[in-house]
Structures are given as C-alpha cells and as structure tokens.
Amino acid sequence: xxxxxxxxxxxxxxxxxxxxxxxxxxxxxxxxxxxxxMVILLVTIYARRPLDFAxxxxxxxxxxxxxxxxxxxxxxxxxxxxxxxxxxxxHVIHAFGAVVIGGNYAVGLVVFLxxxxxxxxxxxxxxxxxxxxxxxxxxxxxxxxxxxxxxDLNAGxxxxxxxxxxxxxxxxxxxxxxxxxxxxxxVKGDAIAGILILFMNIIGGVVIGMGQHGLGFGAAMxxxxxxxxxxxxxxxxxxxxxxxxxxxxVTRQNTDEDMGQQMSxxxxxxxxxxxxxxxxxxxxGVVPGMPHIPFLLFAAIVGGFAYWRIKQAQAAAVAExxxxxxxxxxxxxxxxxxxxxxxxxxxIGLEVGYRLIPMVDKEQGGELLERVKGVRKKLSQDFGFxxxxxHIRDNLELPPNTYxxxxxxxxxxxxxxxxxxxxxxxxxxxxxxxxxxxxxDPAFGLxxxxxxxxxxxxxxxxGYTVVDSATxxxxxxxxxxxxxxxxxxxxxxxxxxxxxxAQNTPKLVEGFVPxxxxxxxxxxxxxxxxxxxIPIRDVRTIVQTLSEYAAKSQDPDILTxxxxxxxxxxxxxxxxxxxxxxxxxxxxxxxxxxxHKTMQSAGGESTGIEPGLAExxxxxxxxxxxxxxxxxxxxxxxxSGVLRSTLAKFVKNTIPSLRVLSYQExxxxxxxxxxxxxxxx
Numbered sequence: 001x002x003x004x005x006x007x008x009x010x011x012x013x014x015x016x017x018x019x020x021x022x023x024x025x026x027x028x029x030x031x032x033x034x035x036x037x038m039v040i041l042l043v044t045i046y047a048r049r050p051l052d053f054a055x056x057x058x059x060x061x062x063x064x065x066x067x068x069x070x071x072x073x074x075x076x077x078x079x080x081x082x083x084x085x086x087x088x089x090x091h092v093i094h095a096f097g098a099v100v101i102g103g104n105y106a107v108g109l110v111v112f113l114x115x116x117x118x119x120x121x122x123x124x125x126x127x128x129x130x131x132x133x134x135x136x137x138x139x140x141x142x143x144x145x146x147x148x149x150x151x152d153l154n155a156g157x158x159x160x161x162x163x164x165x166x167x168x169x170x171x172x173x174x175x176x177x178x179x180x181x182x183x184x185x186x187v188k189g190d191a192i193a194g195i196l197i198l199f200m201n202i203i204g205g206v207v208i209g210m211g212q213h214g215l216g217f218g219a220a221m222x223x224x225x226x227x228x229x230x231x232x233x234x235x236x237x238x239x240x241x242x243x244x245x246x247x248x249x250v251t252r253q254n255t256d257e258d259m260g261q262q263m264s265x266x267x268x269x270x271x272x273x274x275x276x277x278x279x280x281x282x283x284x285g286v287v288p289g290m291p292h293i294p295f296l297l298f299a300a301i302v303g304g305f306a307y308w309r310i311k312q313a314q315a316a317a318v319a320e321x322x323x324x325x326x327x328x329x330x331x332x333x334x335x336x337x338x339x340x341x342x343x344x345x346x347x348i349g350l351e352v353g354y355r356l357i358p359m360v361d362k363e364q365g366g367e368l369l370e371r372v373k374g375v376r377k378k379l380s381q382d383f384g385f386x387x388x389x390x391h392i393r394d395n396l397e398l399p400p401n402t403y404x405x406x407x408x409x410x411x412x413x414x415x416x417x418x419x420x421x422x423x424x425x426x427x428x429x430x431x432x433x434x435x436x437x438x439x440x441d442p443a444f445g446l447x448x449x450x451x452x453x454x455x456x457x458x459x460x461x462x463g464y465t466v467v468d469s470a471t472x473x474x475x476x477x478x479x480x481x482x483x484x485x486x487x488x489x490x491x492x493x494x495x496x497x498x499x500x501x502a503q504n505t506p507k508l509v510e511g512f513v514p515x516x517x518x519x520x521x522x523x524x525x526x527x528x529x530x531x532x533x534i535p536i537r538d539v540r541t542i543v544q545t546l547s548e549y550a551a552k553s554q555d556p557d558i559l560t561x562x563x564x565x566x567x568x569x570x571x572x573x574x575x576x577x578x579x580x581x582x583x584x585x586x587x588x589x590x591x592x593x594x595x596h597k598t599m600q601s602a603g604g605e606s607t608g609i610e611p612g613l614a615e616x617x618x619x620x621x622x623x624x625x626x627x628x629x630x631x632x633x634x635x636x637x638x639x640s641g642v643l644r645s646t647l648a649k650f651v652k653n654t655i656p657s658l659r660v661l662s663y664q665e666x667x668x669x670x671x672x673x674x675x676x677x678x679x680x681x
Contacts, residue, residue, distance in 0.1 A: 020073075029073070034237065047249070057182070111233070112198065194232060347389075350392045351406070354394060358419060368392075385488075401416045413476055497539050500539075509543065528556060529542075545566040583633050639663075
C-alpha cells in the first residue's frame with residue numbers, strides 16, 4: 001500500500017486540475033494539504049542528519065504540485081459560484097477569509113502580501129542560495145572524499161564493505177544536495193505563482209461578477225477579494241511551512257543530533273550569556289514608561305534558567321573533584337604500541353596534486369587507473385613476474401598539476417602535466433613550430449610542447465607525436481618501472497615463481513631451495529638478469545642452469561654468467577629478433593689484454609681502469625654506438641666472458657643503449673658481422 005501513495009497523489013492532482021470539485025471535497029483537500037505541510041516540518045525538525053530525510057526533495061515536489069492543483073480547483077469554484085455567497089467555495093476558504101482576516105479584504109490583502117514577502121524574499125531566497133552553495137561545495141569535494149576512501153582502503157584502515165558503505169554515503173550526499181538545489185527552484189516558482197494567482201482571481205472575479213451576475217463593483221470586489229484572499233492564505237500557509245522545512249534541512253549540520261539538542265547544547269551551554277540577558281531585560285523593565293510586566297517577567301525566567309545552569313555546572317565540578325586522587329593522578333590510558341603502528345612503505349607509489357584527481361576518478365571520465373593497470377599487465381608479461389600494485393593517493397603538498405612516482409618510499413620521478421591539454425613530442429625531426437607551453441617529455445627527455453586539443457591534427461601534420469596527459473604519466477611510469485625492474489623483484493615474487501614452476505615440473509623444483517641454493521642467492525641472480533634487461537620468463541631454463549652449477553659455485557655473479565649463456569637465444573632475440581646476422585663491436589686484442597691485466601690488478605672492478613684509458617674507451621664506444629643507431633642497427637659490444645660483466649657495468653649509465661655480450665652468449669646459428677673494432681687510441 002505505501003508504494004501506491006505517490007502514484008495515487010499524482011493522479012489525484014491531475015484530477016483536481018481537470019475535473020470540478022464539490023466544496024466539501026475541496027475542504028478535505030485543503031485540510032490534508034495543511035496537515036501534510038505540518039508533518040513534513042516536524043519530521044525535518046526531528047531528523048538528526050539531512051540524509052535521514054533524503055526523500056525530502058521528492059516530497060517537496062509532490063506537495064508543491066498538490067498545492068498548485070488545489071489553487072486551480074479552488075479558483076474554478078470561486079469564479080463559478082462565488083456570487084452565491086461566501087460559503088459557496090467551501091468552509092475552509094470562508095473561515096480563512098472571515099475569521100483569520102476579520103472579513104476585511106484590505107487587511108487580508110496586506111496580511112497575504114506580508115506572508116508572500118516573508119516566504120519569497122526571506123525564507124525561499126535564503127534556502128535556495130544555501131542549497132546552491134551546498135550542492136556546489138559537495139560536488140567539488142566528491143573526488144577528494146573518494147580519494148580519501150581509497151587511501152584508507154589501501155592503507156588497511158577499512159575493509160571493502162566499509163569502503164563500499166562510505167562511497168555510497170558520499171554519493172548519496174551529493175545526490176541529495178543536488179536534488180535540493182533543484183527543489184528550491186520549485187519553492188521559488190510556487191511563491192511567484194501565488195502572487196500572480198491572487199491578482200488574476202481578484203480581477204477575474206470582479207469582471208465575472210459585474211459582467212455575468214450583475215453585481216456592483218463594490219459588492220463584487222468585496223465578495224471575490226475575501227474569497228481570493230482566503231484561498232491564497234489556505235495555500236500560502238502550507239507553502240510557508242514547506243519553505244521553512246527546506247531552509248531548516250539545508251542549514252542543518254551533519255551531526256547525529258536533532259534540532260532541539262543542537263540548539264540547547266550550543267545556545268544555553270554558557271550561563272554567562274543568560275545572566276547578561278536577564279540583567280538587560282531587568283534594566284529595560286524598570287525604566288519609566290516601559291511595560292514593566294513583560295520585561296520583568298522574562299528577566300526572571302531567563303535569570304532562573306541561568307541560575308539552574310550554574311548549579312548544574314557546580315554540581316558537575318564537585319562530582320569531578322570528589323573522584324579518588326589515584327584517578328586524578330593516573331595518566332590517561334594509552335593503547336600499547338604494536339607493529340600495526342608501523343606502516344610499511346608502498347613498493348610503487350603515485351602521488352598526484354589536487355588538479356590531477358579527476359584523472360583517477362572514473363566517474364569524471366578519468367582513464368589513469370585503467371592505463372596503470374595496462375602498464376602493469378604489459379610489464380608483467382614482458383619481465384615474467386607480477387608487477388606489484390601501484391598505490392595512488394592525493395598529496396596536497398605537491399603543486400596542483402604535479403605527480404610523483406616513488407619506489408620503496410623514494411621518489412624516482414616527478415613532472416607537471418595539464419589534464420585538459422595534450423603533449424606534442426618532437427621525435428627528432430619536425431617540419432615547423434607550434435605554439436604552446438614548451439617543456440620536456442618526462443619519460444625520455446625529448447623536447448615537447450603542451451597544446452590544446454584543437455591543435456592536435458596540425459601538430460601531427462608537422463611531425464609531432466601527440467599524446468594525452470594520462471598517456472604521458474603512464475609512459476613515464478612504465479619507463480621508471482622498466483629501468484628499476486630488479487628492485488621490484490623480491491623473495492615473495494621468486495617464491496611464487498617457483499611454486500608456479502612446481503605445478504608443471506615438480507621434480508625440477510623439489511629440493512632446489514634450500515637444499516641446492518638458498519632463496520636469497522636465487523633472488524640475487526634473477527635481480528642481476530633484470531638489471532641487465534633480460535626477462536625471466538623462461539624460469540624453467542634458469543632453474544635448470546642453477547641446479548647444474550649450484551654444486552660448483554654459489555656466487556651470484558658466476559651463476560648469473562652461467563644463466564646468461566643458457567639464455568643466449570633469448571638474449572639475442574631481444575636484441576635483433578630472428579635476423580640471422582648479428583652486427584657487433586669488438587675490442588682490438590691489444591686493448592683486451594690491457595683490460596685483462598688491469599682487471600687482475602684491480603680485483604675485477606671497473607673502477608680499476610686507468611682514468612685516461614677509461615675516458616678514451618668510453619668516447620670510442622659512444623661513437624661506435626652512435627654510428628650503429630644512425631644505421632638503424634642495434635649496438636652490441638662483443639668481448640670475452642671475463643670482461644663482459646665489468647664492461648656491462650662500465651657502460652650501463654653512460655651508454656645505456658649498448659648491449660655487452662660475451663663470445664659464449666652468441667648462439668651457434670647466429671652469424672657475427674664485425675662493424676667496428678675499438679682500440680685504445
């Protein structure tokens with residue numbers, strides 16, 4: 001039955017607009033309208049939070065439509081039967097026209113206009129402004145609240161169910177204040193309609209009374225004015241009650257107290273204000289010529305209430321003083337520290353400024369979460385292990401358009417981006433200049449320009465590579481994770497790899513850790529491979545090689561060299577695919593002999609190379625690498641197994657595109673083509 005209430009009321013409203021109503025039914029409808037307005041006002045007063053009465057905008061709309069329909073129905077009755085007498089339009093309208101305003105239409109008109117001014121200019125206008133501001137502030141704060149919920153969820157402070165409930169509460173609050181902003185427009189329009197209906201009824205009634213029923217101007221003015229003003233008062237009193245209810249609801253604080261509790265706690269909690277008020281009323285009451293009884297009566301009432309509040313405060317202080325001394329001296333109980341108070345750092349963290357929050361908010365069209373998920377999936381497939389999740393949170397300490405990428409709590413990258421613009425990157429050869437904000441691509445350091453979206457096609461025609469801001473951030477993140485892949489692999493990830501391998505080859509993994517090798521050594525070997533850009537997808541070959549060499553050595557560097565030889569086909573495929581020929585750069589024999597002697601004397605460290613020789617070697621290798629890149633071919637330095645590891649570390653940061661291989665790491669089916677030989681000149 002409750003589900004039929006709203007449809008029945010809407011249909012009844014349409015019926016009142018279309019069909020004529022007898023006076024008795026009109027009296028019942030007006031009485032119901034007044035009762036409904038009073039119920040809504042009282043429910044608003046006793047609601048503890050605005051969201052406890054979330055249906056208020058809909059109820060306000062239905063009540064407004066009901067009142068307007070009653071205005072139409074009563075106008076029809078007044079204009080059709082008003083000439084028959086004051087009771088022709090029903091007893092309710094007659095009572096308001098005769099009793100409330102004393103039968104004087106001039107007084108009634110003034111009272112009605114005062115009610116309209118109060119309703120339209122004060123209550124409705126103020127409530128509408130508050131609704132508009134509350135809706136805007138609530139919607140502006142929505143992304144930040146959702147980010148705070150995600151941050152609490154990622155930090156483990158709440159679980160999934162609590163996060164879901166909080167998201168629902170935030171969404172419900174935004175919907176409520178948005179609906180209230182629209183509902184306030186109905187209240188404002190209703191107040192304007194009441195004024196227009198009043199004058200239309202008076203003018204129409206006088207014209208009909210004089211033209212159709214032969215009444216004189218004075219008689220017609222008196223009859224139709226009394227009925228019209230009574231009709232207007234019957235409609236505007238519920239309208240004023242609903243306007244007050246709307247104003248109360250939007251001005252309420254979101255606390256778990258009803259209005260009476262809030263007022264009593266906040267207005268009368270300080271007896272000093274009551275004492276001063278009582279003293280002022282007393283002084284005004286004893287001034288000659290002033291009405292003594294009202295002022296002195298209320299001075300006594302306020303003073304008595306202040307005295308009662310002071311006694312309450314003194315009793316509470318005495319009760320507090322009579323507590324045992326041990327309770328007063330004892331420090332407040334504190335929760336014992338535990339490991340829960342030590343928050344682990346995020347393996348991969350992404351912090352964004354407040355203007356970048358819409359990029360991670362799906363409801364605002366943000367694509368960054370999906371882009372980050374795609375980056376993790378792609379790198380996990382390329383490297384051969386699961387990339388840890390990226391914890392995204394807002395950071396108000398960052399500039400608004402700045403993001404920061406961190407690994408193990410250490411910042412590894414930071415850049416400024418513009419969410420509503422696109423980045424035109426200069427790949428090395430463009431055919432013109434484009435206007436915009438000059439910058440650099442954060443991932444690769446290329447020259448770039450921030451442009452507006454309409455400039456995209458023009459920039460592409462000039463040879464620029466144009467990407468959106470989410471792609472810029474995702475590419476930067478991918479580049480950092482690629483360069484730091486070895487830091488993302490830990491004991492937990494390696495153990496998971498071994499467990500996955502055991503599902504297909506249980507005999508190979510059985511007894512491997514810790515009988516043959518400690519888990520830490522296996523982790524170090526895999527980290528060495530990732531550090532040199534070698535994926536660890538072929539875990540089976542890696543474990544087989546480590547099992548074979550475990551009895552000979554447990555040095556991670558020696559084991560890494562053995563694994564590299566086993567993965568030589570994969571390494572060469574990563575360099576130049578399935579090409580049958582591998583172009584390489586070699587060292588002249590004399591230089592290799594010098595380096596061998598230098599390494600032996602320096603204990604195998606690259607820092608032992610004589611500074612002048614190291615500088616010339618680095619310059620020659622850089623020139624040879626540049627020549628290979630200009631040809632569009634990979635740059636590979638081929639050397640002996642003894643020097644490979646040292647030279648790889650030597651060129652790692654200075655010439656990152658140069659790959660260093662040993663003779664044993666070239667597959668038999670690959671043909672070697674020497675493109676240059678580096679000497680010690």
